[in-house]
Amino acid sequence: MTTPPDPTAPRVRPDPPPGAPGLATATVDDHGVLTGWSEGARRLLGYRAEEVVGRPAAELRAEPTAGGATGDTAGVTAGDTGRCLADEPRWSGRIALCHRDGHPVEVELLAQRGPGGPGGPVGDGPADWLLVSAAPLEPQEPGVPADHVFAQCPCVLALFDTELRLARANAYMQAATARSEEQMRGLRLTELVGHGESEGVERAMRRVLESGERLELEAHLREPGDRQEHAWSVSLAPLANPTGGLRGVCFAARDTTAEQEARQRLQLLNEAGARLSGHLDLDRIAQELAEVAVPRLADFASVDLLTFLHEGDEPPEGPLREPITLRRAAHRSVLEGAPEALVDVGSLATHPEHSPTAACLIKGRAARYQVTPSLLARWEATDPGRAARIREHESHSVIVAPMRARGVTLGAAFFARHRTPAPFTDDDTLLAEELTSRAAVCVDNTRRYLRERGTAEALQRSLLPQRLPELTALEIASRYLPSGAWAGVGGDWFDAIQVSGGRAAVVVGDVVGRGIHAAATMGRLRTAVRTLADCDLPPGELLTHLDDLVTRLSSDESPESFGSFGATCLYAIYDPVSRRCTISAAGHPAPLVADPGGTADLLDLPTGPPLGLGGLPFETMETELPEGSLLALYTNGLINGREREIGAGLETLRDVLSRPAPSLDALCDDVLRALPPTHPDDDIALLLARTRALHSDRVATWDIPADAPAVAEARRSTTEQLIGWGLEETVFTTELIVSELVTNAIRYGRPPIRLRLIRDRDLICEVSDASSTAPHMRRARVFDEGGRGLMLVAQMATRWGTRQSTDGKTIWVEQDVSTGSTGSTDATDATDATDATDATG
The missing domain is CATH 3.30.450.20 (PAS domain)
Incomplete structure (x- = not known):
């Protein structure tokens, strides 16, 4: 065993090395000489600092190290080994040291460089090794x-x-x-x-x-x-x-009560967020708020909204002024029937000055009250009715929170406890504020949605026909039902148009998309259809022009204006004289036709592509409809939805149309009762048209030879027919019109030439020929021999125009005979009419 240091040798008393009082620490330089000794080291080995500092650390070894340490333990006890460890920053291992009284002590030793060694600050000089080991604690009193x-x-x-x-x-x-x-x-x-x-x-x-x-x-x-x-x-x-x-x-x-209450409040907020955000109905949102709050937050809760919300007005300007009138939107209680409520749901209540609700709305922040006798006495002075209910049910704690969102005051929520013994806390107040704030955002979203939806619906209805025309060819009834979906009203539309020759055109369409853009687009298409219908275009050609319009709009405007395919449309023209109906469709459902016997079936109509694809043709179908047939035009929302597939919807529609009804309006109501839900997913447009016929006693037709003397014969036949119809007052004007039209047909048209008179609400005169070249009106100069005929006809007629057909054209003129007005002209004009020589285009 190594001889311990001589205790009588002179020693230098150094500063103690760093370390906690419970640790044995010492410092050794690179030569293995001890330079520091702590109180913990004294307790561990028994040596005082002045006995060991300045001596080689190797003198403290109990025996030579035989291995088993992480590194060479001699590195801390011998100079030569210490020099080997000079390049290492840290060393640890087990070593046997000699106690002052001579017995060995096994210690776990940790050696590491101080801050001035390798890797330490430059210029600090060589650093000592710090030796650390656990030191025994002072004896303590047991237990x-x-x-x-x-x-x-x-x-x-x-x-x-x-x-x-x-x-x-x-x-x-x-x-x-x-x-x-x-x-x-x-x-x-x-x-x-x-x-x-x-x-x-x-x-x-x-x-x-x-x-x-x-x-x-x-x-x-x-x-x-x-x-x-x-x-x-x-x-x-x-x-x-x-x-x-x-x-x-x-x-x-x-x-863990506080922690669980915090978790429960968080769960309540999550549940409230899910329940409140699922509605776009003011009263339903208020009811959800009351149901979320009772009984987990309060024993009674009520939600009152400012009256402008239900009336569809804008928020009041400026600060609120007392007294404040609110409408009760919802309330809920742990007691059956909510006896704490002073007013019923839907009723108005006025909150006087200095009442809790009025105060919270004016200040814009929640307030918590512990109901004391003195506080209740003050409330009784300002709002005795509510104070009496609070006293009756022994409510001891109350929270009133304003409903505000985006700077707009919307209402207030009231929470009370009377069965729960614990009063409301600050955390409960924060929870009530957060619940009310979330409900307020949902209410404001609903307010904004309803305002935008109302605007779009008002625009939609203003662009739809306010009153369908009275047609000779068709009896018309219609219905429009806006969508109940969140996205708002769509672009469904319908129309009925009087066209030439006593015929009637009916149209139904559906613009892809919803909201104001869809309504505005619908208005454009309806206007375009009426304009093209006035040009007497056949259905297929009209849809081609409409397709070009949608294509241009789709490329010129923002994507919100149109969907992927723009729109769908179905256009039909019915002729009461021939009782034939010509139909063409662009991506739209085919109509149903019910014969006079009541059997309804779907027309086998070739459906073209939706409007907006461009470049594809639209096929036309022509079918004969007996007098009294029923034609049903509709949009997709009528027969399709979440609750019904298209096939089932068509079967139901076919069944309803097959049943007798006292009128077309009643039949429309029957269809809407049988098919769509209360809140349909899509707009619904329905147009029912029952066909009429113009019989032979109201139509006269003559074939005109292509020579000049035939003009006089045409005038004579016209006069005889008008006298037979009792329209003697129209003879002079009609003779002039017939002379002009027949003369032009003979000079500039091609046979066969045909003259037809139709006695409808108006008197219609038509001249047809095999030429497709249509005349146009021009103003004649002073010395021109012709050019005045069509201008004279236009002055005498209510309307006039040209329509093309597969075998030529027809020039038609309508005169209003309902009040006996026939237009007027003088003899000079009549002479000019017989000699008119209008140029053809």
Whole structure:
């Protein structure tokens, strides 16, 4: 064994090395000489600092190191080895040192460079090695630390024996049960806190004794004298004696009521967010808020909204002024029938000056009240009715929160407790504010949505026909039902148009998309259809022009104006003289036709592509419809939806159209009752048209030879027919018109030439020929021999125009004979009419 240092040698007394009082620390330089010695090192080896500092550290070794350390332990005891360790920043290992009294001491030693060594600050010089090892603690009085820790443990802590009777309890356990340890010793848990969940805890303690394993569980226990039940996180652990046998159970519990309440508030907010955001109805949102709050936050809750919301007005300008009138939107109570409510849902209530609701709305922040006799007396002075209800139901705590969103005051929410004994806290006030704020955002979203939807619906309805025309060819009835979907109204539309020759055109269409853009686009298309219909275009050609329009609009405007394919449309023209109907469709559902006997069926109509694709043809179908047939035009929303597939919708529509009805309006109502839901997913447009016929007694037709004398014969035949119809007052004007049209047809047209008179609401004169070249009106100069004919015809007629057909053209002129007005002209004009020579185009 190495000889210990001579205690009589002179020593330098250095500063103690760094380290905590419980550690043995020393410092050694690169030559292995001790340069520092701590009080912990003295307790470990018995040497004072002045006895060892300045001596080689190797003198403290009990025996030579034989290995087993992480690194060479000689590096801390010999100069040569220390030089080898000079390049390493850290070393650790086990080593035997010699105590001052001569016995060896095994220590776990850690050696590391100080801040001035390699890698340390430049210029600090060589650094010492710091040696660290655990030092023994000073002897303590037995049993004191354990008792102290047990008594001061920051949770409820108790020891139960194998009989599950309490043996020890700390201060928190004594406070929780309101008993001293002496009073509790020998009692079971059920005897301390009563039966209930404590029985389940005792069963868990028994399982711990039987299995020897720890258990974690949650329990809800009521402390003595406390009206509120608390949540506890309980840990049960077996207690073993030195021989391994079980001595009892350690019971540790921590009150987690605050944590659970925080989680419950967060869950309530999450649930409220999901429930409130799923509606676009003001009263439904208010009801959801009341249902979320009761009973988990309050025993009674009411939601009142400012009246402008239900009336569709804009928010009031400036600050609110007392008294404030609100409409009750919803209330809910833990009591049946909500007897706490002063007004019914939907009723108005005025909140006077200085009342809690009026004050919170004017200040714009929530207020919490603990109802005391003095406070209740003040409320009775300003709002005796509500104060009486509060007194009657013994409400002891109240929160009033304003509903505000985006700077707009919308209403107020009222929360009260009368069955729950605990009063509202600051956390409850924050929760009520957050719930009310979320509901306010939903109410404001609904307000904005309803305003935009109302604007779009008003635009849609203003662009639809306000009154369908009275047609000779068709009896018309229609219905329009806006969508109940969140996206708002769509672009469904319909129309009925009087065209030439006593014919009638009906059209129905659907613009892809919703909202104001769809309504505006619908108005454009309806205007375009009416304009093209006035040009007497056949259905297929009209849809081609309409397709070009949609294509241009789709490319010129923003994508919101049109969807992928723009729009769908169906256009049909019915001729009451021939009783033939010509139909063409662009991506639109085919119409249903019910014959006079009541049998309804779907027309086998070739459907072209939707409008907006461009470049594709639209096929036309022509069918004969007996007088009294029913033609049903509709949009896709009528027969399709979430509750019904298209096939089932068509079958239902076919069944309804097959049943007799007193009128077309009644039949429209029957269709809407049978098919769409209360809030359809898509707009619905329905147009029903029953066909009429113009019989032979109201139509006269003549074939005209292509020579000049035929003009006089045409005038003579016209006069005889007008006298037969009792229209003698129209003879002169009609003769002029017939002379002009027949003369032009003979001179510039091609045979065959045909003259037709139709006695409708108006008197219609038509001249047809095989030429497709249409005349145009021009103003004649002073010395021109012709050019005045069509201008004279236009002055005498109500309307006139040209329509093309597959075998030529027809020039038609209408005169209003309802009041006997026939137009007027003088003899000079009549002479000019017979000699008119209008140029053809």
